[in-house]
């Protein structure tokens with residue numbers, strides 16, 4: 001029969017595309033509950049869903065940061081019976097940590113970590129009782145590899161990765177699968193929201209040198225990376241749909257082959273120096289702009305495997 005798939009954060013970006021991609025499945029395998037915190041923003045989703053709206057796709061309110069909202073949504077939705085959950089809702093955060101308050105940082109964890117955990121926790125009892133289910137988390141390559149000036153965001157994605165790696169083992173006993181999708185940069189509103197936030201900041205408590213590394217080195221490099229190797233949210237949605245269709249779904253899947261060599265560095269050198277110093281060289285010696293191009297990453301993979309990169 002049809003599987004019920006609940007997706008979080010569907011008002012924009014990757015979540016919107018995943019909901020629509022699944023709802024438009026030619027075999028009509030999925031009944032999609034596309035959820036969002038603010039139903040006032042459902043216009044773009046409804047438009048993209050087209051004829052699927054009201055047949056294979058319904059829209060529901062869900063704020064992953066509210067116990068009450070999660071409970072209300074799940075009791076309205078088929079008495080909480082969800083076969084697949086796609087935990088997509090999340091926030092980014094960039095900038096020197098001196099300029100961020102602990103409360104700013106907490107917001108990232110409240111959403112990316114505790115929000116995701118809240119939804120999973122609410123669904124587990126029913127999935128366990130029925131001995132089936134698939135929990136998908138939209139993590140990030142930054143859940144595997146830290147990235148300069150993304151300190152707290154990367155930490156929140158590492159946190160959810162650790163949670164999922166731990167939980168996945170227990171859940172196999174219940175025939176419940178966990179999958180993490182790990183995109184590199186994706187061209188959604190995500191990056192624009194970050195740029196907007198930092199453009200409003202006057203970086204309180206941050207020395208001029210650090211501000212200059214962030215504004216004059218990191219930001220242009222980041223823009224360039226999104227423009228050159230950023231993926232479309234459709235691509236990430238297709239990868240996610242592919243994992244959902246698997247009988248025994250993979251535990252993790254990166255979506256951007258350009259990033260695989262970078263995440264492999266930390267496993268290639270057990271001192272950990274190779275990845276830290278490679279990132280240092282990329283940012284400060286060469287400027288990430290040119291070197292994070294396709295050609296460079298190819299060279300990096302080759303020379304890495306031939307043992308030519310020394311951690312200096």
Ligand code: NAD
Pocket residue numbers: 008009010011012013014015036037062063064065087088089090091092111115138139140141182183184185186187188189190191193233
């Ligand atoms: P986006 O900003 O377009 O989408 C994020 C969505 O989450 C938004 O619709 C937002 O309203 C929603 N959201 C935030 N807090 C929420 C809450 N409390 N309850 C319900 N919804 C909430 O950005 P996106 O790129 O589509 O991001 C989706 C996911 O992909 C995030 O988890 C993000 O960390 C991850 N990701 C994004 C990128 C990227 O470069 N864009 C890369 C890797 C991973």
